[in-house]
Amino acid sequence: MELALSLxxxxxxxxxxxxxxxxSGVPPAAGAGAFIDGAFGSQLNLAGTLSKMVPLTLVALAWIIAERAGRFHVGFPGQILVGGLFVSVVALKISGPSFVHLPLALLVGAAGGAVYAALAALLWAKRGVNEILSTLLLNLIxxxxxxxxxxxxxxxxxxxxxxxxxxxESVRWPSLLRDTTLHWDxxxxxxxxxxxxxxxxxxxFGFRAKIVGSNLRFAEHAGISPQRVGTAALVLSGALAGIAGTSLVLAGNVPAMSEDFGSAYGFTGIAVALLARNSPIAxxxxxxxxxxxxxxxxxxxxTVGLSSSLSGLIQGLMIIFVLASTTVLHMWRRRRDSRRDVAANEPEGARAR
Amino acid sequence: MATAGGPSVRAHGDATVALELKGITKRFPGVTANDGIDLDVKRGEVHALLGENGAGKSTLMNIVFGLVAPDSGEIIVGGKRVTPHGPQEAAALGIGMVHQHFMLVPDMDVIENVALTSTRWPRMLKRENLRSELDALATAFGLGVSSKALVETLSVGERQRVEILKLLYRGAQLIILDEPSAALTPTEWQSLTAFLRTMTAEGKAVVLITHKLDEIMDVADRCTVLRDGRVVTTLDVATTDKATLARTMVGRDVSLRGSRAAAQVGDVVLEVEDVTLDEGGRRLLDGVSLQVRSGEVVGIAGVSGNGQNELVDVIVGLSRAATGRVTIDGREYSDLLTRGFTAAGGALVPESRHSEGVALDLSIWENLVAKELTRFTRHGVVDMAAARRHAVELSAMFDIRSPSVETGVKKLSGGNQQKVVLARELSRDPRLVIMFQPTLGLDAGAIEGVYRRINEQKLKGAAVLLISYELDEILSLTDRFAVMFGGRLGPMMTSENADVERVGLLMGGGR
Structure with missing residues (x-):
């Protein structure tokens, strides 16, 4: 059912x-052809596609971890950037052989994302600040x-x-395919x-996250702290986004770091996760x-002069359709279950809370 | 004073009767909530509706208010038979209801909240006109609420008055209040009673749903007592007393629903010493003390909302008492949330299956091991095979009917869901078992199953605390019990041959 919907x-x-x-006046066959060629048609193009997969996958996974624990946030762009920031320190202020330099940068990049996510996490855990708002603003910062x-x-x-x-070079990901953007990341x-x-x-941790994400009260009754689990999930989520940041910075076309080296992946990654219906494999x-x-x-x-914002359009449409289909599916299931639920209804006995 | 939706009350028929119900019957699957109810409410009177949990009060008022359609019977307003199909139609008839949970928007002010309910056309209202109307209404009825005040700055009592103001603005002639004092401080209650008297002086009728005898004696003119969906009698408050009301509310041949097992009583397991809890100016628990020994079933009776939830939360570790202490086997326990309680050998079958007892989205086996994850974990990894095996064993032991342990709990019947909860809690061989409304929403077979488990635990030497709103359950299953009212626990009584009238009195707040 889920697969069919995504398709x-x-x-x-x-x-x-x-x-x-x-x-736009472009014959569909030509447009589609140019598009497919652009994505997979040559070694160079395929390399481009694959290298873009890395940050998208990582951010999508970051979303999924937080979602499992019931925490929804949009802080990935900020966490990507801060991850890169931390990496730049290791890259430029520390030197060493590649097998030390690169792993260290990865760790530090993850830490950067994690720390930045922790800010939002603590605001939520201690003060109940909505993580969507806080992470959105943290992105701007x-x-x-x-x-x-x-x-x-x-x-x-x-x-x-x-x-x-x-x-x-010691800190950068080695190139996987010469003269392309594809690296070992x-x-x-x-x-x-x-x-x-x-x-x-x-x-x-995964189990606790699942329980917390399913029913907070139940989790408390089971002795599981929603605050602790939720914070851990958010921090892990940030760490993954931080690693996405390290990839963008250490496996990009330009060996130097610019002010925005790919924070947009932080939002697209969410769409990737939604289309995959929050399944890591998908x-x-x-x-x-x-x-x-x-x-x-x-x-x-x-090649054919079609605006590249077409891809943005498609992405946007997919997000809308995914959300719509999820909602419709949910409503349909609810209606079906409530018809079945007549036997299991809980009558009077109101709690005067 | 312009009001919307002209009430037909003054129009025809018996001008003194605001509302008349004839033969109202409503059945839900498995239970007859209202059975041929006859009732009349006169203009200018405060009419109390008294009954325990499950007596049918809320259903009856929901029918009057148009939220539920009766299976048979008539509703007569102003001499005319009516069938309200929802709150809007009820409002047009002049009927308004103030629920226990207020329906106000906190960050809007009073004017805006009242405006939300307006059905006038055009929908655009001039703020100033509305404000002066509301101020006039408020003054006329002595409501003492400034119309410009933001709802979130108002106290609970004031918010309740805003709810009433909403009804008055729409021209309500019959106002139904559902357990109005539940969230009020004693002072606020006094203000409310004064206000109710003003309203009735103006010819409005008030229906007061309550289980508190003091309140009825205080402010009601007549009282109709409901029991098991039927009207027992309607009394003139001036000619009756609390004892009579109590006896009428509760007095009957107790239908034994299960029996008491005879076990040997041992040492004290649970000791609650002088626990107090305050919140928002209200005393939720007032010096509660309690002892439960191994091998006995102790009951807490009473109508819902008198502190039972708060007491359970304190015992279990989800709340902290302001004063007093709780021990199991003589030792205090405190750890994250319920961990201390569980580690000390405590088990809880919670009041609300769906929101506390199980995680509906998860499978049976996940629900069964949720409290014991560490038992199946090594080096942070969960041994799923072992957990599943354990779940299969428990399913067999507790007769959980389902195709497999992977089945989602939401697909199970209420009885089976409760078995999941029981399996999870009782399989740990607890020292103390707290059962809170364990048979709510269950069929007869499932109920019997729960009673068997209670006696089983008792015979095993566990201490059992049964908290229930069903008096029959308490009287049949427990060895001794106390009635909880207003956060206070009354005197312990022996369950066998208990003085039911006295119990009724205690449940209504008498001594």
Missing amino acids: AVVVCALGIAMIFVVV ALQLLAWWVRYPFHDPATPLALTPAFP VVLIPLAVVAVAYTLNRTV VVPSALLFAALQQGAGVMEG
């Missing part, structure tokens, strides 16, 4: 996009923080542009998917689709 969502969104293609960071303390004096000095995809799936399905094909959309649309603009 339907994709088909509908693409279908509507086709309308726009036709309206992070953007300004980075803007200042690459212009002042970590600015490359040799350039008027807002960039840090180039990061040394793609191994993070299977690693992270397995790690997150395992954590959520097999560990005590994130892979979903991320592939979104990555292909972004990659393909960029190339397509060059």
Whole structure:
């Protein structure tokens, strides 16, 4: 049922996009062809698609971890940026051989995202501040923080542009395919998917998160603290987003860090998770689709002149359809269950609370 | 004073009767909530509706208010037969209801909240006109609430008065109050009674749903007593007393629903010493003391909302008492949430299955092991196979009917869901078992099953505390019990041959 819905969502969104293609005067076959070619047609293009999959997968997984515990936030862009910020310190102020430098940067990047998420987490746990609001605002702060960071303390004096000095090779991900954007950070995809799936399905933390996400009162009665579990979930979520940040910074086209090296992935990643219906495994094909959309649309603009914002349009449509289908499914299930529920109704005995 | 929706009360028929009910019957699956109820409410009177939990008071008023349609019977307003199909129609008839849970928007002021209920056309109202109307109404009835005040700054008593103001604004002639004193301080209650007298002086009729005898004696003119969905009698308050009311409310041949097992009583397991809890200016628990020994079933009777929930939360560790202490086997226990209680050998079958007893989204086995995760965890990893095996065993032991332990709990019947809760709690061989309304919403077979478990635990030497709003249950299953009212626990009484009239009195707040 879930799979069918997701497929339907994709088909509908693409279908509507086709309308726009036709309206723009581009023959649909040519448009589709250019798009597919742009995403998968050559080594260079395929590399582009795969490398975009990395941050999308990580952010989607970050969303899923928080969602399992019932915590919904949109702080991924900020956590990506702060992750990158932390990495820039390790990259430029510490030196060492690659097998130390890179792992250290990864850890520190994760820590950056985790710390930034912890701010929102503590505000929620201690003061009940809504995490969507706090993380949204923290995103804005992070953007300004980075803007200042690459212009002042970590600015490359040799350039008027807002960039840090180039990061040394020792800290960057080695290239997987020469002369392309594909780096070894793609191994993070299977690693992270397995790690997150395992954590959520097999560990005590995963169980507690599931219980908290399902019924807070029940969790308290079971001796599980929603605050502790929720905070842990948010922090883990931030850590994954931080790792996405390290990928963007250490496996990007430019060896230096700019003020916004990809925070937009922080929102697209949410859409990836929604299309995957919050399943860690399903994130892979979903991320592939979104990555292909972004990659393909960029190339397509060059070849047939279709605006690359078409990919944004498709993404937006998919998000709307996913949410709509989820809501409709939920309402349908509720109606079906309530008809069945007549026997299990709880009559009077009102609590005067 | 312009009012919306002209009440037909003054129009025709017996001008002294605001509302008349004839033969109202309503059945729900498994229970007859109202059985041929006849009732009349006169203009200018405060008419109390007295009864225990489950007597049918709320259902009856929901029928009057249009939320529920009766299976048979007539509702007569102003001499005309009416069938209100919802609060809007009821309001048009001049009937208004103030519920226990207020329906106000906190960050809007009084004017805006009242405006929300307006059905006048056009919908755009001039604030100033509304304000002066409301101020006039408030003054006329002595409501003492400033119309510009933001609802969130108002006290509970004031908010209640805003609710009433809403009704008056819509021209209500019959006002139904559902357990109005539940959230009020004694002073606020006095203000409310004064206000009720003003309203009745103006010819309005008030129906007061309550279980508190003091209140009835204080402010009501007549009182109709409901029991098991039927009207027992209607009395003139001036010619009766609390004892009579109590006897009428409760007095009957106790239908034995289960029996008491004979067990050997041992040492004190649970000791609650002088526990007090305050909140928002109200005393929720007032010096509650209690002892439960191993091998006995102690009961707490009483109508809901008198502190039972708060007491359970304190014993279980979800709330902290302001003063006093709770011990199990002589030792205090405190840890995160309920962990201390569970570790000390406590078990709780909570009042609300769906919101506290089970996680509906999860499977049977996940619900069964939820409280004992660490038992199945090594190095942070859960041994799912072992957990499932345990779940299968428990399912067999407690007769949980389902295709497998993977089935979602929400698909189970109420009885089976309760078995999941019982299995989880009782399989730990607890020292103390608290059962809070354990048979709510269950069929006869399931109820019998619960009673068997209670006696089983008793014979095993556990201490059992049964908190129930069903007096029959308390009287049949417990060895001794006390009545809880207004946060205070009354004297302990022996359950066998208990003086039911006295119990009724205690349940209504007498001594």
